Amino acid sequence: MRKAPHIAVFTVGLLIPARSIDDGLAALLVTFFGLVAAGTIPAMSLLSGSVMSPTRSVARLITLKASLDTLLRQLSGMLYASILGAVAVIVLVFGVPSLPIGWLPVPDYLSWLMVFAADFPERALQALVLLALFVAGDRIRVIKLTFKMALKARFEMALEEARRRTDENAPSAEDVSEAFSTPPGFGAKVPFSR
Secondary structure, eight states, X not given: OOOHHHHHHHHHHHHSOTTOSOHHHHHHHHHHHHHHHHHHXXXXXXXXXXXXXXXXXXXXXXXXXXXXXXXXXXXXXXHHHHHHHHHHHHHHHHOOOOOOOTTSOOOXXXXXXXXXXXXXXXXXXXXXXXXXXXXXXXXXXXXXXXXXXXXXXXXXXXXXXXXXXXXXXXXXXXXXXXXTOOOTTTTOOOOOOO
């Protein structure tokens, strides 16, 4: 997992002014996180319910299991990010107290730092919401991959079953020869005379 984009998004979230998430935006964010979680859970159950056919090769089963594990891990991260983002938004709506650091003697040229430090808990929660939004938005493509993988696995299973039935029901070479038998001398060269 690449951490640099996540660190950058969290840092940008810290720089957003405090109290930037008002009630309207909070309702929108909680709805978004809820919809992402509601879409993630069925995708996870579909993926975990993917049938591993015993007719597949060992190498194919190992590859399929590894890719299923990767997708489940990404979907789990997406679900956790959605839940964490929704909880952080709810905490922000109820209000986060500022740090009581006004009593510290600070030179005038560092007064901006005191404002930033006093609002740090709220800024950190806003940064957490932004990070959760980034992770959830970045991993929405995983839901599409989940459905594609499940469809591919089911197609391969159906194809293997159809091939097996065809092999079982196909007539043998002897049956074909008997069904299309030819009389003796069929295809022999006959002299042509006029």
